[in-house]
Amino acid sequence: MTLKNAGRKFAEEKFRLGVESCPSGMIMINGAGTILVVNVETERLFQYGREELIGQPVEILVPPRYSAELPRYRKAFRDDPNTRPTIQGGEFFGLRKDGTEIPVEIRFNSVRMPDGSLVILGVFNDISERQHSDQMKDEFVAMVSHELRTPLTSIAASLGLLVADPAGTLSEPAKRLLRIAHSNSQRLVRLINDILDMEKIESGKIEFHMSRINVLPLLGQVIESNRGLADQFEVTLRLDPESTNAVVRADIDRLTQVVTNLLANAVKFSPRGGEVSVSIEGIGTRVRIGVRDHGTGIPEEFKSRIFERFAQADSSDTH
Numbered sequence: 001m002t003l004k005n006a007g008r009k010f011a012e013e014k015f016r017l018g019v020e021s022c023p024s025g026m027i028m029i030n031g032a033g034t035i036l037v038v039n040v041e042t043e044r045l046f047q048y049g050r051e052e053l054i055g056q057p058v059e060i061l062v063p064p065r066y067s068a069e070l071p072r073y074r075k076a077f078r079d080d081p082n083t084r085p086t087i088q089g090g091e092f093f094g095l096r097k098d099g100t101e102i103p104v105e106i107r108f109n110s111v112r113m114p115d116g117s118l119v120i121l122g123v124f125n126d127i128s129e130r131q132h133s134d135q136m137k138d139e140f141v142a143m144v145s146h147e148l149r150t151p152l153t154s155i156a157a158s159l160g161l162l163v164a165d166p167a168g169t170l171s172e173p174a175k176r177l178l179r180i181a182h183s184n185s186q187r188l189v190r191l192i193n194d195i196l197d198m199e200k201i202e203s204g205k206i207e208f209h210m211s212r213i214n215v216l217p218l219l220g221q222v223i224e225s226n227r228g229l230a231d232q233f234e235v236t237l238r239l240d241p242e243s244t245n246a247v248v249r250a251d252i253d254r255l256t257q258v259v260t261n262l263l264a265n266a267v268k269f270s271p272r273g274g275e276v277s278v279s280i281e282g283i284g285t286r287v288r289i290g291v292r293d294h295g296t297g298i299p300e301e302f303k304s305r306i307f308e309r310f311a312q313a314d315s316s317d318t319h
Contacts, residue, residue: 025104025124028111033058033074036119045126047097058122063095073108074120094124103127141199149192156185183228190260197257208251215280215287216245222256223278226263234272237263240279246287259289266293 019026019039025046028037035058038050046053046061053060059067093101106124113119159182165175200206216239223237230237248255259278266276270293279290298306302313 022123025126027053027058027061027122027124029058029074029120029122031074031118031120033070035060045096045102045124046094052097061094063093063101066092094126103131137199141196144192145196149189149196152185152189152192156182156189159185179228180232183232187229187264190257190264193257194261208254210249210251212247213250213252213255214245214247215289216243218252218256219243219259219278219280219289222259222263226260226267229264230267230276233267233270235267235270236275237267238275238277240277240290243278243280244282246280246282248287259291262291266291266295269293269295271295 019028019037022039023041025042026037026039027035027042029035035053035056038053042048042053043050058070062070092104092106094104095101103126104124105127106122109121109123111119111121159178162170163175163178163182170178197206220239223239227237263276263278270276274294276291276293279288279292281288281290299313
């Protein structure tokens with residue numbers, strides 16, 4: 001055996017071992033759609049033996065309604081071998097030997113063989129568990145929306161009326177407890193709304209109602225609505241007197257939500273007697289809204305995770 005042949009045999013063996021050890025299902029097909037190679041996970045997932053699959057058209061693994069789509073993907077590779085088409089899960093199903101269907105996600109890659117021929121390597125994953133998890137998440141979000149948000153909103157509104165004490169019959173300690181309860185109920189409503197908004201963002205259903213907004217009076221209103229929370233933490237809220245008014249095009253509810261979240265976070269991590277300032281700065285055609293506190297700051301190692309969902313740095317020191 002020549003050195004060149006030995007090297008090719010070694011490369012082929014490495015490729016075969018890589019395919020077999022892959023935790024995802026893998027199949028290799030030629031340009032005509034004939035199955036050339038399958039791995040153990042493919043056998044397990046589709047309940048075929050490999051001798052039943054090799055030499056068969058790839059259409060054996062998909063329901064008849066998808067058979068017309070596969071030639072289109074093969075043609076995409078022939079036209080451009082560098083393409084990376086993906087069939088997203090939830091929209092595509094595989095077909096088992098017993099005729100049952102399973103939701104799968106498939107990714108294709110082209111592989112140039114030593115003889116110059118082009119073959120297609122398909123990698124697919126069973127996403128049944130993912131779909132089950134998504135269904136559970138949807139049910140949880142629905143429960144949060146209907147079973148928690150409505151009564152919490154009513155509780156917060158009722159506490160707001162009590163805090164106002166129109167009859168003037170409440171003692172100062174009672175008013176203080178009511179203010180705390182009112183502030184906490186509002187915080188819970190905001191948290192629930194954030195959870196629902198995250199779900200809308202993920203599903204692409206979030207809506208923005210854009211309009212022209214004067215930023216200065218809006219921020220003044222946001223500051224006033226958060227004074228109850230600031231008083232609870234003995235923190236002063238202040239609008240920077242150097243701020244300049246600006247008109248922006250934005251969704252007033254979303255902008256209010258963002259600034260409120262920043263203010264609440266700044267207040268929470270400010271020292272007693274501290275100050276949180278809000279500023280407005282025009283930068284060319286853009287407007288920067290800043291919220292500044294004098295707390296311990298964000299740990300350097302956590303900064304890369306600031307914008308992850310519900311991420312929270314270790315705050316044991318502040319506790």
